Amino acid sequence: MKFVDSASIFVQAGDGGKGCVSFRREKFVPKGGPDGGDGGRGGHVWLRTNRQLTTLLDFRYKKKYLAVRGVHGQGARKTGRDGADVVIEVPCGTIVRNAETHEIIADLTGEEQEIMIARGGKGGRGNQHFATPTRQAPRYAEPGQKGELLMLDLELKLMADVGLVGFPNAGKSTLISVISAAKPKIADYPFTTLVPNLGIVRYEEYKSFVMADIPGIIEGAAEGKGLGLQFLRHIERTKILAVLVSADSPDIADEYLTLLGELEKFSKGLLDKPRIAVVTKMDIAPEDFEIPFLEDGVKVLPISSVSGQGLKELKDALWKEVSERTRADEPLDEGVA
Numbered sequence: 001m002k003f004v005d006s007a008s009i010f011v012q013a014g015d016g017g018k019g020c021v022s023f024r025r026e027k028f029v030p031k032g033g034p035d036g037g038d039g040g041r042g043g044h045v046w047l048r049t050n051r052q053l054t055t056l057l058d059f060r061y062k063k064k065y066l067a068v069r070g071v072h073g074q075g076a077r078k079t080g081r082d083g084a085d086v087v088i089e090v091p092c093g094t095i096v097r098n099a100e101t102h103e104i105i106a107d108l109t110g111e112e113q114e115i116m117i118a119r120g121g122k123g124g125r126g127n128q129h130f131a132t133p134t135r136q137a138p139r140y141a142e143p144g145q146k147g148e149l150l151m152l153d154l155e156l157k158l159m160a161d162v163g164l165v166g167f168p169n170a171g172k173s174t175l176i177s178v179i180s181a182a183k184p185k186i187a188d189y190p191f192t193t194l195v196p197n198l199g200i201v202r203y204e205e206y207k208s209f210v211m212a213d214i215p216g217i218i219e220g221a222a223e224g225k226g227l228g229l230q231f232l233r234h235i236e237r238t239k240i241l242a243v244l245v246s247a248d249s250p251d252i253a254d255e256y257l258t259l260l261g262e263l264e265k266f267s268k269g270l271l272d273k274p275r276i277a278v279v280t281k282m283d284i285a286p287e288d289f290e291i292p293f294l295e296d297g298v299k300v301l302p303i304s305s306v307s308g309q310g311l312k313e314l315k316d317a318l319w320k321e322v323s324e325r326t327r328a329d330e331p332l333d334e335g336v337a
Contacts, residue, residue, distance in 0.1 A: 005055070005056060005155065005156040005157075005158075005234070006056065006153070006154065006155050006156070007056040007059035007060060007063075007153075007154045008059075008063070008099055008151065008152065008153050008154070009059050009062075009063050009064070009065060009088075009151075009152050009154065010063060010064045010065070010149070010150070010151055010152075011045045011064075011065045011066075011086075011088070011117055011118045011149065011150050011152060012045070012064075012065070012066045012067065012118065012147055012148075012149040012150075013042055013043060013044055013045050013067045013118040013119055013120040013121065013147030013148045013149070014041075014042025014043035014044075014066075014067040014068045014069040014070060014083035014084075014120045014121065014147045015042045015069040015070070015120075015121045015144050015145070015146050015147050016039050016040070016041055016042050016069070016070045016120065016121035016122045016123040016124060016143075016144025016145045016146075016147075017038075017039025017040045017041075017042075017069060017070035017071045017072040017073060017080040017083075017123045017124065017144050018039045018072045018073065018123075018124050018141065018142075018143050018144050019036060019037070019038055019039050019072075019073050019123070019124035019125045019126040019127065019129075019141030019142045019143070019144075020036035020037050020038075020039075020072060020073035020074050020075060020078075020126045020127070020141055021034075021036050021126070021127045021138075021139055021140060021141045022034065022035050022036040022037075022074070022075030022076070022126070022127065023035060023075075023137065024075075024076075033128075033131060033136065033137070034126075034127040034128045034130070034131050034136075034137060034138055035075055035076055035077050035126075035128050036073055036074075036075060036077075036126030036127040036128050036141050037073035037074050037075065037076070037077050037078040037079045037080065037126045037128070038073045038079045038080065038123050038124065038125050038126050038129075039070050039071070039072050039073045039079075039080045039123030039124045039125075039126075039142075039144045040070030040071045040072075040073075040079065040080035040081045040082040040083060040123045041070050041082040041083065041120050041121070041122055041123050042067060042068070042069050042070045042082075042083045042120030042121040042122075042123075042144065042145075042147040043067030043068045043069070043070075043082070043083030043084045043085045043086060043120050043147075044067060044085045044086075044116050044118065044119055044120045045065060045067050045085070045086045045088065045116070045117050045118035045148075046085060046086070046087045046088065046114055046115065046116050046117065047087075047088050047089075047090055047094075047096060047106065047108065047114070047115050047117050048087050048088070048089055048090070048112065048113070048114040048115075049089070049090055049091065049092045049094065049108045049109075049110065049111060049112060049113045049114075050089040050090070050091065050092075050112075051091075051092055051111050051112075053089060053090065053091040053092075054091055054158075054198065055091065055156070056090070056091070056094070056154055056156050059154060065086050065088055066086070067083055067084065067085060067086045067118070067120060067147060068083035068084045069083050069121075069144070069147070070082055070083045070120070070121070070123045070144060071083075072144075073123065073124070073126045073141070077126070077128060079123070080123060082120075082123075083120055085120075087114075088117075090108060090154065090156075091156055092108065092109060092110070092111060092113075092159045093108070093109055093156055093157045093158055093159040093237060094108045094154055094155070094156050095107050095108075095154070095155045095156075095157065096108065096115075096117065096152055096153075096154060097152065097153040097154075097155070098150065098151070098152065098153075099150075099151035099152055099153045100151060102153075105117065105152070109159060109237070117150065117152070118147065118148040118149065118150055119147070119148050120147045120148075121144050121145035121146050121147045121148075122144065122145045123144050123145075124141055124142030124143045124144045124145070125141060125142045126141050127139065127140060127141045155233075157233050157234055157236055157237050158198060158212050158234040158237065159210070159237055160198060160210045160211060160212035160234075160237065160238050161209040161210050161211065161238065161239045161240060161318075161322045161325075161326075162201075162209060162210070162211045162212065162238060162239070162240045162241075162242055162318055162322065163211075163212045163214055163234070163235035163238035163240070163241050163242070164176065164211065164212065164213050164214060164242050164244060165214060165235060165241055165242065165243050165244065165259060165263065166243065166244030166245065166246075166259065166280075167245075167246075167255060167259070168215075169246070170244040170245060170246050170280055171244060171246060171280035171281055171305055172213045172214070172244055173197070173213055174280075174305040174306070175213075175244070175278075175280065175303070175305045176197060176199045176211055176213040177199075177305075178305045178308075178311065179199075179201050179211075179305075179311060179314075179315060180199025180200055180201045180202075180211055197212070197213040198210055198211070198212055198213075199211050199212075199213070201315065201318070203315055203319045207319065209318065209319060209322045211242075211318075212234060212235065212238060214232070214234055214235055232262075232263075232266045232267075235263075235270065236267060236269070236270065238273065239273070239274070239321070239322055239325040239326065240273065240274050240275065240276065240318060240321045240322055240325065241263075241270070241273050241274070241275040241276075242275070242276050242278050242314075242318065243256060243259055243260070243275055243276070243277050243278065244278045244280050245259075245277070245278070245279055245280070246279075246280050246281045247279050247280065247281045247282050247284065247285035247289060247302070248281060248284055248285070252279065252292050252294075253292050253293075253294055256277060256294050256295075274321050274324075274325060275298060276298065276299050276300075276301060276314075276317055276318065276321065277294050277295075277298050277299065277300040277301070278300075278301050278302075278303055278314065279291065279292075279300060279301070279302045279303070280303055280304070280305065281304060281305075281306075282302045282303060282304040282307070282309050282310065283304040283306045283307045283309070285302075299317060301313055301314050301317060
């Protein structure tokens with residue numbers, strides 16, 4: 001499936017139905033009063049998250065979403081039927097903006113989260129509502145109100161617990177393919193990964209976390225070089241960063257600091273996230289290879305996705321960080337003293 005992380009759509013809620021002008025007409029009731037019913041409400045437009053969706057691709061092919069108008073009122077005080085609502089499903093992690101003002105309307109991160117994005121117009125009142133002692137036979141009714149319409153910009157930021165960050169060919173795709181069920185394209189040349197990949201990493205029984213393989217960052221990515229600017233935003237929602245540097249790098253420490261510099265230039269908040277440094281491809285490291293010191297407080301884990309070296313230790317460390325961050329993000333129970 002092609003990965004698409006931005007789209008623009010037009011949504012329009014249904015107009016309200018017209019109120020009815022009608023008078024009671026029955027045998028032996030020659031001058032019955034007004035009995036025009038109200039028009040039905042126009043259909044609303046809703047956005048709802050669906051965890052099964054991972055791309056905004058569908059919105060490249062369908063860009064207009066129109067709800068149904070309400071049915072007009074009828075005589076005998078019959079109210080018109082409300083117009084059917086339209087529910088648009090989007091992936092978790094979708095940011096919704098007003099395309100004209102660029103204001104964020106919603107940030108849909110929860111599972112099956114739902115928001116009314118365009119309200120249907122109210123139905124017009126029938127002439128039964130306008131009878132007065134001095135005007136007992138009103139011959140007018142209200143028109144239905146117009147439904148809201150909007151141009152929306154949708155932007156997807158993937159929802160993942162761990163984001164893999166590294167230069168092209170650092171072994172991110174191989175790692176996620178080994179410790180999760182994800183099957184990204186893998187080859188021994190840069191920029192094999194052209195789109196983000198998500199994988200669910202199983203940890204012991206009934207435990208798991210989601211890992212995102214982000215296309216390789218190059219120096220200057222924050223200014224738009226390579227694929228960096230296009231996909232860096234997908235690591236903004238992650239709880240943990242795993243910064244990968246290959247053991248065959250000419251200068252591991254310099255490469256690591258360059259990666260951190262690109263993250264900081266894109267968003268300073270990224271460096272506030274907990275991170276683990278991972279030295280990959282230990283199966284091709286020389287015998288006298290020494291694990292370098294990179295920065296205070298950051299664990300450095302040597303691994304090999306080919307031989308399996310260090311993978312258990314990496315999963316243990318990631319799970320520990322994810323668990324601690326998840327607990328820290330949970331709201332306090334106000335009912336507990």
